[in-house]
Amino acid sequence: MWEILAELAVLMGDGPLRALRARRAQRRLAAGLPVRVPCSVRSERPGWPPQYTDGSLLITPARSTAAFGSRRYPCLEFEPGGEFFDPEPDTWYDHDWAATVYQPPGAGAAVNIQVHTRYLGPVRLALGKG
Secondary structure (H helix, E strand, O other), rough: OHHHHHHHHHHHHHHHHHHHHHHHHHHHHHHOOOOOEEEEEEEEEEEEEEEEEEEEEEEEEOOOEEEOOOOOOOEEEEOOOOEEEEOOOOOOOHHHHOEEEEEEOOOOOOOEEEHHHHHHHHHHHHHOOO
């Protein structure tokens, strides 16, 4: 019985809490403040994880780089101002999580980013061409 109540509490509390955090991230980006967005990242770049690894995307609007940090990897930096492409087809599906392929400006391999759909707008705004 308590297990069911605990599952329901998580289910009911996760959506509003995540929406609140996503709105806060949007406001902080608009104010030029740093934002940490929970996500998963993978890339064929040297030193980057070849499979999706959980961590945080560290975005500071005034800096010339954004970074991905996790417990398994040091901060992996890349340049904002690139382009977003459609996600990898048929590799996964989840209605709460969105995947996008980000191609940083200049040469280099693309970065595959999986982020909750509520955070996708702020991530595209912060990393895309402005």
